[in-house]
Amino acid sequence: xxxxxxxxxxxxTETGTPVTLRCHQTENHRYMYWxxxxxxHGLRLIHYSYGVKDTDKGExxxxxxxxxxxxxxxxxxxxxxxxxxTSVYFCAIRASGGGDEQYFGPGTRLTVT
Amino acid sequence: GNSVTQMEGPVTLSEEAFLTINCxxxxxxxxxxxxxxxxxxxxLQLLLKATKADDKGSNKGFEATYRKETTSFHxxxxxxQVSDSxxxxxxxxxxxxxxxxxxxxxKLIIKP
Numbered sequence: 001x002x003x004x005x006x007x008x009x010x011x012x013t014e015t016g017t018p019v020t021l022r023c024h025q026t027e028n029h030r031y032m033y034w035x036x037x038x039x040x041h042g043l044r045l046i047h048y049s050y051g052v053k054d055t056d057k058g059e060x061x062x063x064x065x066x067x068x069x070x071x072x073x074x075x076x077x078x079x080x081x082x083x084x085x086t087s088v089y090f091c092a093i094r095a096s097g098g099g100d101e102q103y104f105g106p107g108t109r110l111t112v113t
Numbered sequence: 114g115n116s117v118t119q120m121e122g123p124v125t126l127s128e129e130a131f132l133t134i135n136c137x138x139x140x141x142x143x144x145x146x147x148x149x150x151x152x153x154x155x156x157l158q159l160l161l162k163a164t165k166a167d168d169k170g171s172n173k174g175f176e177a178t179y180r181k182e183t184t185s186f187h188x189x190x191x192x193x194q195v196s197d198s199x200x201x202x203x204x205x206x207x208x209x210x211x212x213x214x215x216x217x218x219x220k221l222i223i224k225p
Contacts, residue, residue, distance in 0.1 A: 031211070040217050041217060042117075042202060042204075042215035042216050042218050043157075043202070043213075043215045044215075045212065045213075048212075090156055094211060099145075099162065101147070101159050101162065102159075102213060103159065104156035104157045104158070105156055106155060106156045107155075107156050
C-alpha cells in the first residue's frame with residue numbers, strides 16, 4: 001500500500017461542466033501521474049508531475065489540466081467535460097529509490113452524460 | 114516508437130490449468146518489463162518485473178522471463194485458481210524517462 005487515495009471514487013456529471021479529481025499521497029513521493037483506462041487501450045498517460053508546480057503533458061493531455069501546489073496532492077481538471085472523457089482515472093506515484101516502480105490508487109470512475 | 118502487444122482476451126481456463134499470457138514488445142534500447150494485475154473494482158498492482166535480458170520475475174506463483182532475442186515477456190503460472198481471475202497488463206519502461214508504455218490488458222477468467 002503506497003498510501004494513495006483518490007476522490008471522488010465515482011462521479012456522474014453533465015457535458016460542459018468542470019470536474020476536478022484529486023489524488024492524495026502520504027509518503028512524500030516526488031513523481032505523480034494521471035492515467036485514464038479505457039477498454040482496448042490499456043492505460044494512457046494524461047499528465048505527470050515531477051515536483052511541486054512542475055508538470056508535463058502525457059500522451060492524451062488535450063482537454064485536461066493539472067496542478068500540484070503541495071507534494072501530497074495532484075489535481076486533474078476537466079475544464080469542460082465531454083462524453084469522450086467518460087473513463088476510469090488512475091493516479092500513480094513513482095516509488096523513490098530501489099526499482100522506481102509505479103504504484104496506483106484505487107481509481108475514479110467518471111461518467112459524462 | 115515503443116509499444117507493447119498482449120494476447121487478446123478473455124482467456125478462460127479451468128482451475129488448476131496451466132496459464133500463459135503472451136506479451137511482446139518493441140523498443141529502442143533496453144527497457145525494464147513489468148506485469149501488473151487488476152482485480153475487479155480495484156487499482157493496478159505490481160505483480161512482477163525484470164530489468165535485463167534473461168532475468169526472471171516471480172511472485173505469487175507467477176513467472177515471466179525477459180527474452181531479448183524474441184522481445185517477449187510471457188506470463189506463466191503452473192496451476193491457476195479462481196482467485197487469479199483478473200485483468201493482467203504488460204508494460205515496458207525506458208529508463209531514459211521512467212514512463213510506462215502499456216499493453217491493452219488481458220482478462221483472465223478461471224472457472225471452478
